[in-house]
Amino acid sequence: MTAVVELESVARTYDVDPPVHALRGVDLAVAPGERLAVLGRSGSGKSTLLNVVGLLDRPTAGTYRLEGRDVSRVGERDRDALRADAIGFVFQESHVLGHRTVAQNVWLALMAAGVPRTDRVWKVPDMIGRVGLAHRADALGRLLSGGEKQRLAVARAVVTTPRLLLADEPTGNLDADNARGVLDLFDEQAGRGVAVLVITHDERTAAWADRTVRLEDGRIVPEVPAGPARPAAGTSGATAAGTTAPGPMPARPAP
Template sequence: MNDVAVEAVSLAKIYPGNPPVSALRDATLQVLKGERVAILGRSGAGKSTLLNILGLLDAPTAGSYRLLGRDTSQLGGRARDRMRAERLGFVFQSYHVLGRRTVTENVMLKLTTARVGVANREDLTRSAIENVGLSHRAHALGQTLSGGEKQRLAVARAIVTTPPVLLADEPTGNLDDANARAVLDLFDEQARRDVAVIVITHDDRTARWADRVVELKDGRVVGA
């Protein structure tokens, strides 16, 4: 189906050890373009493992994962890195903002990683910063931003390459209601552009916001 952005079938992930740790067990998930999905589960349920696989940061032990119709098991290391940089956007609870770089520099670094041509970087960066309402802080150092501003910067960095899939790990957990709403509004804007938005969360505000809630328990999808 052309409207499927993410399709994971019977994913398993086993980490070696004595005994081995089974982080995912037969997990199946499909997310459509433009859909807002919240993934819930207690600590140890497999949420981070699933997010890492969807983000091409890790590979499953078993099962299949197709991203935008492409079988990721067929990708070599460089192809995975390129697809992650160009087709995925990441937003994390801890922001990962470089304190001694300006807002503009923080965002532009993503374009450098994605190997976007130098001639296009300035316009793309300016547009992303404007979209998240940080134009007035474009030249401020990351260390001077408030928590809400840092998270909006993280969203700008994630969307600057216009990725069709946006992955977020607890993006509102550290924010007050007003800033959490602002971040979710930014995600809404992306969904209206047919971006698939997948959010790992413990936050009831985010669960209520989503089009669909997926629950993980003991590494299995038990509700979707």
């Protein structure tokens, strides 16, 4: 099975004085249905890795294949189309639209993904309810708490049913119950074959993942398996260089 994400010797250098080598020869693969946590200290290259994988930044060297297609040098129009079609983002800063309601934020995400209006009508309230924001459906984004904004960001990313879900500290501002709810939503996506890549400092999230990798100074270093070893669907042959392949995973609940 083709990995969703394949990085081969990927480097990203910023041309400043002196040059900043944010990524150095990164080899990484993420399989359909796999839940990967990326760990590392501030400045280790985690955010740059997320931006490269999310097609927000380009590698300086190496090859990046998304669903088998080399996207290292594709044009901006193709990159925009790929992001809209295949990738869901949850950034550390939630980036909710403050002048729009919770429901409108989710509605607009579906519009941007080309989801028909007939589906938007039921998907919006369903998703808002699943992240615990049904009672805030008509609240403006700017009036939400930090935790509510993060849950709304997760709802916008997940509702479009991407094939690759990228999240930067998705549970960092959440209490244990809401964090578990977010991870349950990620589980549903992984159960449908979505590759989930999460940057985190949260031990709960690292333990939840099928596999972890650690970045240091722009390089992936060996990392022990996270939590009980659990394989994701189709992970054979799709583990990162220098990491340990996951073991058996308990069955996820049906979506």
